[in-house]
Amino acid sequence: MSLKILGGLLLGVVTLAAAWAAFNNRLVDDAPRPVPEALRVPAPTLPPERNAVFALLGLAEAGDDPHSAGLRRWAAMDAGAITSLPASPRKWPASETRQPASKAWGCDTQTTDCVAVWMQEADALRALTAAHADIGRRCEAVAQTGMAIDEPMITPSAELKTAGQLYIRRATLLPWQTTVNCLRWLHLRSALAGQSGDRSAMLTFVKQADALTGAMLDGTNTLIGVNVAGAMARRHWRVVTDLAAVYPAAAPELRAMLRPMSARAADTSRWIRTEANFGREAVREYACMDLGADASAMSADSPFHCEPRFWAMPNATQHLLDKYWLQAEAKSGGGALNMLDWEPDPSADWALGFPWRNSIGGTLVAVAAPGFPIYVRKQASLMLLNEAARLALAAGDVEPARRAVWLSQQPMDARLRERLAIDGEHVVARLWAPVSSQDTLRYRIPSGATSAATVTGSNPDPSPTKS
Numbered sequence: 001m002s003l004k005i006l007g008g009l010l011l012g013v014v015t016l017a018a019a020w021a022a023f024n025n026r027l028v029d030d031a032p033r034p035v036p037e038a039l040r041v042p043a044p045t046l047p048p049e050r051n052a053v054f055a056l057l058g059l060a061e062a063g064d065d066p067h068s069a070g071l072r073r074w075a076a077m078d079a080g081a082i083t084s085l086p087a088s089p090r091k092w093p094a095s096e097t098r099q100p101a102s103k104a105w106g107c108d109t110q111t112t113d114c115v116a117v118w119m120q121e122a123d124a125l126r127a128l129t130a131a132h133a134d135i136g137r138r139c140e141a142v143a144q145t146g147m148a149i150d151e152p153m154i155t156p157s158a159e160l161k162t163a164g165q166l167y168i169r170r171a172t173l174l175p176w177q178t179t180v181n182c183l184r185w186l187h188l189r190s191a192l193a194g195q196s197g198d199r200s201a202m203l204t205f206v207k208q209a210d211a212l213t214g215a216m217l218d219g220t221n222t223l224i225g226v227n228v229a230g231a232m233a234r235r236h237w238r239v240v241t242d243l244a245a246v247y248p249a250a251a252p253e254l255r256a257m258l259r260p261m262s263a264r265a266a267d268t269s270r271w272i273r274t275e276a277n278f279g280r281e282a283v284r285e286y287a288c289m290d291l292g293a294d295a296s297a298m299s300a301d302s303p304f305h306c307e308p309r310f311w312a313m314p315n316a317t318q319h320l321l322d323k324y325w326l327q328a329e330a331k332s333g334g335g336a337l338n339m340l341d342w343e344p345d346p347s348a349d350w351a352l353g354f355p356w357r358n359s360i361g362g363t364l365v366a367v368a369a370p371g372f373p374i375y376v377r378k379q380a381s382l383m384l385l386n387e388a389a390r391l392a393l394a395a396g397d398v399e400p401a402r403r404a405v406w407l408s409q410q411p412m413d414a415r416l417r418e419r420l421a422i423d424g425e426h427v428v429a430r431l432w433a434p435v436s437s438q439d440t441l442r443y444r445i446p447s448g449a450t451s452a453a454t455v456t457g458s459n460p461d462p463s464p465t466k467s
Contacts, residue, residue, distance in 0.1 A: 029312075111441065119246075226271045229265075313361050388427045
């Protein structure tokens with residue numbers, strides 16, 4: 001009797017395995033489909049000679065023309081000739097040492113009053129900036145009013161012959177760290193100029209930092225680029241409000257610089273389309289690799305022939321990804337605030353808690369898809385912090401006893417208003433996504449005049465909150 005039971009169990013397992021195999025191989029993969037129109041990445045509109053992203057890319061390179069150096073670097077990256085970032089001849093200050101100046105250089109302006117830190121270490125920081133004046137001057141030459149950025153997209157290879165041509169390697173190479181350091185340089189220079197009593201120079205450096213931040217917010221397209229731009233904006237707005245608190249006489253000019261986020265900066269569809277494109281290429285390339293293969297560990301000239309593995313179903317996996325990206329795109333018209341309830345759940349379509357057809361691809365999508373709403377919450381939080389910083393600068397013109405009422409009367413989306421408050425000399429914002437492990441950020445209100453002013457911000461929305 002026990003042998004019959006055992007035999008029956010074995011037969012059941014074999015039957016189940018055979019049934020699984022019948023629905024999980026490339027012979028039964030979906031037919032390919034065109035890229036949905038809503039997920040197509042638009043062609044660049046900014047001519048390369050006007051695109052400041054290349055000058056930022058070449059900022060630390062050799063030669064006297066960072067823009068030309070950046071174009072050469074980009075061409076090599078796009079062709080797959082560069083698969084890691086080599087050391088550049090020009091260096092920014094290091095932030096990982098224990099020296100006071102280096103620690104001050106690395107100050108996290110998103111959550112710390114770095115203006116106070118920089119003023120405390122002013123002498124050491126002046127020596128530091130003098131030692132790195134070469135790359136700093138290049139940064140200042142690029143960061144000018146009117147600068148524009150259009151983040152380029154890696155060109156997918158029609159045929160993969162070497163590992164260096166893999167899209168998943170090339171698309172993550174754009175070195176935004178030099179852009180972040182350029183902003184840090186301008187902020188530091190503005191604080192040092194203010195500490196020296198040179199108000200004109202302080203405002204000039206802030207204006208350059210604002211131009212760089214605005215160009216990044218409006219011009220980044222990939223998920224990585226958009227998040228770097230967001231982090232830069234959070235740093236910039238905090239420095240501006242801290243400078244206004246230290247130098248209240250300059251608050252009106254600083255306030256005039258800090259504008260509402262543009263419709264382009266608040267648009268979630270740009271990174272939805274580019275991330276869908278990245279996923280499309282990633283699915284294509286991972287279908288050619290052994291499970292567990294590390295593409296980044298391969299040398300650039302390693303031979304690579306894309307022959308889909310027998311158990312891979314790239315078309316079915318891509319169609320599943322498109323399904324969730326199309327859901328996101330459909331919600332993106334109202335910006336990040338209207339996407340806060342987007343919670344993709346691939347497992348909702350599974351039978352008995354498992355994707356029986358295209359099990360490998362379905363599991364990969366199930367792992368990846370629920371992580372994307374965090375970027376929506378980050379973008380919504382960025383909109384909130386833009387309001388908070390601008391309100392802090394405007395609140396200096398309001399008598400302290402009237403600020404809470406004044407805040408409640410400002411025109412803005414109800415979902416933003418409910419997360420803003422006045423706490424003493426600060427405007428406080430409760431975030432949807434933590435910044436540096438903090439779910440609440442504070443912006444100092446400068447002491448100032450006595451007449452109240454309205455802050456022009458997001459469109460008022462009297463509807464109940466959706467958050």
